Amino acid sequence: MAHIFFQLGSQADISEEELYSTFNVETEILSGFAFGELPKQKVKKKFDELGGIMRAGVVLGEEKNFEGVQQGIIEHATRNATEGKKMKIGIFIGSNQGWKKFGIGLQKAIKLASKGDEYSDESKFSVRIVNRDAKNLDSYAVHKEKLLEKGNAEYVCIPLPTGWAWGISIGVQKAFDFAARDMKKPIRDMKVGMIPPKLARIMINMTRDESGNLPAKIYDPFCGMGTVLLEGMSLGLKVAGSDIAKRMVEATKKNTKWYFDYEERTSRLAMSSEEKAERDTRFKQLGKEQRDDKFNEFSVDEDYVSNKKPSADNKKEPFFLRDIFMKDATKSFYPDQKKKINKSAVVGEGFLGKIFHKPVNQEQYKIQKEELFPMYRQFLFQISKENISKIVFAFPFWIGENNQTYSFVSDLISFADKLGVKLVKSPIRYIREGQVVGREIVTFEKK
Incomplete structure (x- = not known):
């Protein structure tokens, strides 16, 4: 086990x-970081x-003052530098x-x-x-400079x-991947x-089970x-989606088809050989599971006519679009x-x-409320009424004057409880700065 910071x-x-x-x-929350005891390799494996x-990252030391942090980092860098290679x-x-107060001095x-001006030649x-x-590095710079290697x-x-904690990063979010999926679709x-x-x-x-495993399908x-x-x-994961609007269904199909192709062709170029092998295995398994899904022999047309055999055109659709x-x-x-x-976890807003x-x-x-509730x-x-597991769903809430908030989520929770759909975690509110309408994230389970 290691003392991990997030x-x-x-x-x-x-x-x-x-x-x-x-x-x-x-975890213990301090200064915008969470601290907990976890296996280092487990964190590295799941971070992305x-x-x-x-x-x-891993906490390597705690000091009463920044001078102690500085000394600890220098000693660690000296021990871990590779001879003949620039670190x-x-x-x-x-x-x-x-950075103004501490970073420049540490640098x-x-x-x-x-x-070796203040230390022996061995240093x-x-x-x-x-x-x-x-200033601090953004995630793109960390990965471009291969600082995690x-x-x-x-x-x-x-x-x-009471002072400072210091350590070394073992994972930094690939924000550019999220941006690509959002902006390039x-x-x-x-x-x-x-x-x-x-x-x-x-x-x-948030749909994971008690062992931390994701559902097979969302x-x-x-x-x-x-x-x-x-x-x-x-x-x-295997995925399924629906919408009342035809243009939304078409948009989702185009975007998911684009993403599957994008993963196969574009994003792999920036991966290490190990990452490529892991991603290829994952996507092959995704393809195998959804191709082998016995329910994919059916197709749903836009008028909800059920159990019709796919048309010739529909058979040409990539396997994952049929859901x-x-x-x-x-x-x-x-x-x-x-x-x-069937057996999906429900996620959405x-x-x-x-x-x-x-x-x-x-x-x-x-x-x-009269419109949405x-x-x-x-x-x-x-x-x-369906065979689903967890439901993690975002409902709206509103900011009023004097920081008052309005929400009907408590009424929905009471209604769901009567249906056997139980609240399992306290709702969490998410709102971006300057916005008036936020999202209240609620987690249910069928009992």
């Missing part, structure tokens, strides 16, 4: 919940599956003004030590500090109430509320542009649709209502 995302509550769901470990964690080092200071001390090592403009390092310094529509890819990934991770009943499905595919279909989430499932979502640019009042909230109540009623 840098939490901007919405710390939901990042912490993702950690617990993935690793089933209690996370959506709300910026970086993770690349990145520095991350986990405080708002950290100079490392360079000075590498030259000499070749080093390049890759930070620029006196043996012989290089990103040192992380974390301010604590062929169909985007900013007028349609789109769940952020990282939030979609977090919600998928189903998004309001698939929209397919963001949840893309994140599920990126984890190697994306038109459906009103408030209506009953047809037999073939039931089969497509529905319509969030009217767009507001300033805090809402009581009357505006009342109108939104019946839809969500009927959705829960229909999904409760």
Whole structure:
């Protein structure tokens, strides 16, 4: 076991919940970081599956002052430098003004030590500090400079109430992968509320069982542009999706088809040979499982005619597109649709209502509740009748004047409870700075 640190995302509550769901470990939160005892290799293996964690690493020491941190880092770098090879080092200071006060001095001390000016000749090592403009590195720079590889390092310094913790990164989020899935997909529509890819990934991770295992399949009943499905595919999961709107179904199909091709052709170019082998194995398994799925012999047409044999054109569709279909989430499932979502975990968000640019009042909230509450109540009623496992779903809430909030989630929880759909975790709120409409993430299980 190692003492591990995790840098939490901007919405710390939901990042912490993702950690617990993935690793089933209690953590201590300090200065925007979570600390816990975990096997190092387990963290390295699962890190790229996370959506709300910026970086993770091993704590190597705790010091009362920064001078002790500086000395510890220099000694560690000296021991781990490879003879005849320049060591690349990145520095991350986990405080708002950290670089001006601490980072520049640490950078100079490392360079000075590498030259042996203050230490014996045995301490000499070749080093390049890759930070620029006196600030922390972004994730792209960490991966471009290969700081996570043996012989290089990103040192992380974390301010604590009683001093400092310092350590070395073993995982840094590949933010560029999330951006590529979001920005490069062929169909985007900013007028349609789109769940952020990282939030979609977090919600998928919240469907894990007590052992930290993901479900075999996820189903998004309001698939929209397919963001949840893309994140599920990126984890190697089977996916299913539906939407009441034909253009949303078509958009999801185009985006998922694009992503499958993109993974096969484009993203592999930036991978190490080990990563390529792991990704290839995962995608081959995904393909085998969905091709072998006995329910894929059926096709659902746009009028919900069930159990019809696929047309010649439909047979040409890639195998994973056949589980994306038109459906009103408030209506009953047809037999073939039931089969497509059988034993799935439900992940998604529905319509969030009217767009507001300033805090809402009581009357505006009342109108939104009258419009949205019946839809969500009927959705829960229909999904409760299906053979699904967990439900992790985002419902809207609103910011009012004087930081008052409006939400009907408690009413939905009470309604779901009567259906045998039980709340298993306290709802978590997610809202971006400056927005008035947020998302309240609720986790249910069928009992």
